[in-house]
Amino acid sequence: MSLLRDLQTEHARYLTRRWFFQECGVGMASLAALDMMRSSGQAAPAPVSPLATKKPHYQAKAKRVIYLFMGGAPSHLELFDNKPELAKWDGKLPPADLLKGYRAAFINPNSKLLGPKFKFAKHGQSGAEISELLPHTAKIADQLTIVRSMKTDAFNHAPAQILMSTGSQIFGRPSFGSWTLYGLGTENQDLPGYVVMQSGQKGPSGGLSNFGCGFLPTVYQGVPFRSSGEPVLYLNNPKGVTETTQRQTLDALKQLNEERLGTVGDPEIAARINSFELAYRMQHTAPEVMDISKEPKHILDMYGAKPGEASFANNCLLARRLIESGVRFVQLFHEAWDHHGGLTGGLKQQCGLTDQASAALVRDLQQRGLLEDTLVIWGGEFGRTPMVQGGSDGRDHHPNAFTMWFAGGGMKPGLTLGESDEFGFNVTRDPVHVHDLHATLLHLLGFEHTKLAVKFQGLDMRLTNVHGELVPKLLA
Known part of the structure; x- marks a missing residue:
């Protein structure tokens, strides 16, 4: 029952604007807190990933x-x-x-x-x-x-x-x-x-x-x-797009998406942010695994x-x-x-x-x-x-x-x-x-x-x- 409650709680939090403000570091208050942590030398808390590993109801035979x-x-x-x-x-x-x-x-x-x-x-x-x-x-x-x-x-x-x-x-x-x-x-x-x-x-x-x-x-x-x-289709950068340009573009998109997320609290915006960042990391990991x-x-x-x-x-x-x-x-x-x-x-x-x-x-x-x-x-x-x-x-x-x-x-x-x-x-x-x-x-x-x-x-x-x-x- 505890896992069920955890999953339901997580899903509910995932669908609320307040959770994004509190947990994801994308709201204005969270950004201010993060800036204060950096100024004081404290480590900022890592955002909770919806794909982070979770424990099932009981010990599984298949992983x-x-x-x-x-x-x-x-x-x-x-x-x-x-x-x-x-x-x-x-x-x-x-x-x-x-x-x-x-x-x-x-x-x-x-x-x-x-x-x-x-x-x-x-x-x-x-x-x-x-x-x-x-x-x-x-x-x-x-x-x-x-x-x-x-x-x-x-x-x-x-x-x-x-x-x-x-x-x-x-x-x-x-x-x-x-x-x-x-x-x-x-x-x-x-x-x-x-x-x-x-x-x-x-x-x-x-x-x-x-x-x-x-x-x-x-x-x-x-x-x-x-x-x-x-x-994955279109995983590689088009000709003329350097890694620096790509990273700057993704940072700008992330900022715009985070601002919109803070306004409307749509979980699909969070999924979009996650998708862009995962695709960026996959450019290095996927070709190695698929070779x-x-x-x-x-x-x-x-x-x-x-x-x-x-x-x-x-x-x-x-x-x-x-x-x-x-x-x-x-x-x-x-x-x-x-x-x-x-x-x-x-x-x-x-x-x-x-x-x-x-x-x-x-x-x-x-x-x-x-x-x-x-x-x-x-x-x-x-x-x-x-x-x-x-x-x-x-x-x-x-x-x-x-x-x-x-x-x-x-x-x-x-x-x-x-x-x-x-x-x-x-x-x-x-x-x-x-x-x-x-x-x-x-x-x-x-x-x-x-x-x-x-x-x-x-x-x-x-x-x-x-x-x-x-x-x-x-x-x-």
Whole structure:
């Protein structure tokens, strides 16, 4: 309860003009006091940063997060949920009772069933069944927690991605990464606490809201980085602008913003000041962190990374470098899994682009002693139908059952949780709704999900809304 009160108090202070006068050294009275301190030789108090590290409700097992978001929804039936019975039904109509009350995104629910396209085998001491498409992931089977009983409420990409990211299908809610940063702060004040990178065919269908801050101050939103060229667009100074000129310009802007802040008390002005100053510091820190050419050759080869190229492999290696540098939350979007047709070739291609690097990230974190308190998440927004779409080689969106995997951060390694029916259509054991997943992830980060809340429009708003139950079976 004490942390909850602290967070609520901090948020309230952050939104009041008086707090800025008292704490940030931006009001006239504070400036006068600072001048008196300098005259008397006293040290001025450091301003309170909204990104300063904070303690969670209780001791956390996970201190940081790397989220590998497979946008477009990988087919669980070809990757992690082996269904021999579905193969026997290939080309046949599904049982009528299976489709009772079912809503499909695009296809006629009475489409014929499509058998799995690839073989499965058991791996590791855990005996986890993993597709032949994922040979590298298979080698880390005993480090993984595989959940084959995920459920969601949405069956189209944008609302399902927003639900997975923010706990709501409605735009304008804080993302999981923003809640994490709000609750824990970050360890490196010279880099953003929440970094986002993208690969694949396009950005996420849900757009920027997947890593937005909603009603939280914008200092908590995700900051897009790039794996080639400038780490952040326009990070470098234009030609003719010297560092001295830049610093003088920023000082002038800061003074103007502080004057305006003292008048209206808008917290977004404080966020703007923080953004300008962080960008200035990042000009020196970001290029160093994002330069993977300094990595040993065997590490580059392990990931399949190539300096100077934009790729999922490079992003995975950069994610490791960022969390090593104190970044709290790194989210990699790979939007390329929407296989309404061309399922066989599409899965081969995307697994070829992601399998090696995903497994290398887990292995690399483990060998550096970072996996224990770094939570790695892999998964999309929903699954795919056992019915065929696109002639003979495609699957539609499916919210009733899908698979995600996790590693480190307090998740139970070597566990495969949950089952779906013989067609991979409905969950039959140990269902895990998106809200339950969020409650469990926050628990690993040290939060009671019902208490990490912010008052907004008269309501106590939280990632799990009024839902969510902890899933103890997932915990180490």
